[in-house]
Amino acid sequence: MQNRQEKISQVVVTAGQMRDIEKRIFAAGMPVVALMEKVAGLIARRIQEIPPTSVKKAYSVPLNTPFLRESPQAGGSRVGILVGPGHNGGDALVVARELHFRGYEIWIYSPFSKLKELTSQHLQYAQSLGIPIYQTIEQLPDSDLLIDGLFGFGLERNLTDPIASAINQLNELSVPIYSIDLPSGLHTDTGEVLGTAIRATYTFCLGLWKLAFFQDQALEYLGKAELIDFDIPLADVEAVLKDAPRIKRITRATALATLPLPRPPVTHKYKEGHLLLICGSRRYAGGAILTGLGARASGVGMLSIAVPESLKSLLVSHLPEALIVGCPETETGAIAQLQLPENTDLSSFNAIACGPGLTRDATPIVQEVIKSDCPLILDADGLNILAQMGAIATLKKRQPVTVLTPHTGEFQRLFPDVPDAKHDRVQAVREAATQSGAVVLLKGARTAIANPQGAVWIVPESTPALARGGSGDVLTGLLGGLLAQAATKQIPVEDIVATAAWWHSQAGILAAQERTELGVDAFTLTQYLIKALT
Numbered sequence: 001m002q003n004r005q006e007k008i009s010q011v012v013v014t015a016g017q018m019r020d021i022e023k024r025i026f027a028a029g030m031p032v033v034a035l036m037e038k039v040a041g042l043i044a045r046r047i048q049e050i051p052p053t054s055v056k057k058a059y060s061v062p063l064n065t066p067f068l069r070e071s072p073q074a075g076g077s078r079v080g081i082l083v084g085p086g087h088n089g090g091d092a093l094v095v096a097r098e099l100h101f102r103g104y105e106i107w108i109y110s111p112f113s114k115l116k117e118l119t120s121q122h123l124q125y126a127q128s129l130g131i132p133i134y135q136t137i138e139q140l141p142d143s144d145l146l147i148d149g150l151f152g153f154g155l156e157r158n159l160t161d162p163i164a165s166a167i168n169q170l171n172e173l174s175v176p177i178y179s180i181d182l183p184s185g186l187h188t189d190t191g192e193v194l195g196t197a198i199r200a201t202y203t204f205c206l207g208l209w210k211l212a213f214f215q216d217q218a219l220e221y222l223g224k225a226e227l228i229d230f231d232i233p234l235a236d237v238e239a240v241l242k243d244a245p246r247i248k249r250i251t252r253a254t255a256l257a258t259l260p261l262p263r264p265p266v267t268h269k270y271k272e273g274h275l276l277l278i279c280g281s282r283r284y285a286g287g288a289i290l291t292g293l294g295a296r297a298s299g300v301g302m303l304s305i306a307v308p309e310s311l312k313s314l315l316v317s318h319l320p321e322a323l324i325v326g327c328p329e330t331e332t333g334a335i336a337q338l339q340l341p342e343n344t345d346l347s348s349f350n351a352i353a354c355g356p357g358l359t360r361d362a363t364p365i366v367q368e369v370i371k372s373d374c375p376l377i378l379d380a381d382g383l384n385i386l387a388q389m390g391a392i393a394t395l396k397k398r399q400p401v402t403v404l405t406p407h408t409g410e411f412q413r414l415f416p417d418v419p420d421a422k423h424d425r426v427q428a429v430r431e432a433a434t435q436s437g438a439v440v441l442l443k444g445a446r447t448a449i450a451n452p453q454g455a456v457w458i459v460p461e462s463t464p465a466l467a468r469g470g471s472g473d474v475l476t477g478l479l480g481g482l483l484a485q486a487a488t489k490q491i492p493v494e495d496i497v498a499t500a501a502w503w504h505s506q507a508g509i510l511a512a513q514e515r516t517e518l519g520v521d522a523f524t525l526t527q528y529l530i531k532a533l534t
């Protein structure tokens, strides 16, 4: 049984779902006022805990400036509170009051003339405490920290002046900004910037993770993101999400539970999966090696690698444990024909991963594997060739599992008619999967994986260190190895794909920590895969 915290940390909701969950809590008797007190109290406590040294954007603040210490001296730390018209502003005002009583020097920026009732009451009380309140940006005194409570999940339309230009000016100040719920100006679901948005240093996401936190376009606005768990009952979450296709964050616990560990004490190599990699060309020999090394790290029982004949000895020297199948090659050095060992055909394997380094000259090979009845991963040139064949029509004819691993460019070539690829990556990957019947992994800063029923997994953390040639080849091999090992087990394919993507990201994160973001070439990455698990 997963504990509550683990379950909550997996959930990702839209603004509409969050509102429905909130409605249930209020309908059950929880007073709105009490919930706001509780949530904002937790935020105020966190603000006091975060050490100034963890604040990346504090350029203007010497690291020893005690602006966040528990009991600042009078006049010590100055905190500006940005208050919007809704309950996001109400949260901010409760934070203002709490920090005021803890000895912080507070001022409030409240540019809206009409506030929701509860927000208005909190503003009135803050005023009665003598906290200065300003309506225009020009009046604002200096501060060491800004708390952004302008808008939360209630933002409905593009921001316009004067608030839009106020946000732009606030972003220009070299002062850290902590956003409540999400940076004001971001669309809660797509993560799009609605006119303009606060560039936060830190964001406290309230209650449940909102979808925007996993959309690439939002990342540069979010800063460091943290979930403030305010005890939303799981029953309310379940009641609202019910049968809707889920969007889930993959956590370490879920990934580890999906890995084929521990192995059964009595087994043999073919029971632990037989993977066929089809990759490489004279032009792209390295891709085949990296794919092989990714597969090696998966622990797959048996690894066969089909490459053009002229690459055979190179592959043997790098992967002595693998069965290297040298194939006849075209004049350009691509695989011309799959020449598998005697008594072997494509159905002999538990999974096939096809594509890295093939070149488009290997088109007949990709056509052949698509016709096979073996679970298949297509990557790189495998995807480009599929796109030329017409991805959706081709995949609809295929019965066994297909996994596609495109980056954004490949995705657009594969699914030119999926409208949302730039605007909403999560929705785009979901549509691609439902339309094609494949499991689709869309690579990015936050990789998203969808199954044909519309369920989505998101890899919640990664590193730009992985934006490097060959890193995708490693993922294809790793994923192939895991898929082959899972062949006899009842594990949903998308869980395996998400686990491989999570593992790949974790290896990148660990390698970048030890070697900087510049030190994570694809070969080095393969050396960190096992380390990332131990």
Ligand SMILES: NC(=O)C1=CN([C@@H]2O[C@H](COP(=O)(O)OP(=O)(O)OC[C@H]3O[C@@H](n4cnc5c(N)ncnc54)[C@H](O)[C@@H]3O)[C@@H](O)[C@H]2O)[C@H](O)CC1
Binding pocket: 018, 022, 035, 036, 039, 084, 085, 086, 087, 088, 089, 090, 091, 116, 150, 151, 152, 153, 154, 155, 156, 157, 158, 159, 160, 180, 181, 182, 206, 207
């Ligand atoms: N999740 C929870 O259970 C809790 C959430 N809390 C906080 O409440 C906000 C959501 O509050 P809400 O009042 O619904 O929305 P906002 O504060 O985001 O603001 C809506 C407010 O703004 C107006 N508006 C919308 N778009 C614009 C625009 N472009 N320009 C100007 N005005 C705009 C709109 O008409 C509304 O009046 C959530 O994020 C949390 O921070 C609770 O405090 C705790 C429980």
Ligand SMILES: [K+]
Binding pocket: 088, 148, 149, 150, 151, 152, 179, 180, 181, 182, 183, 184
């Ligand atoms: K906000």
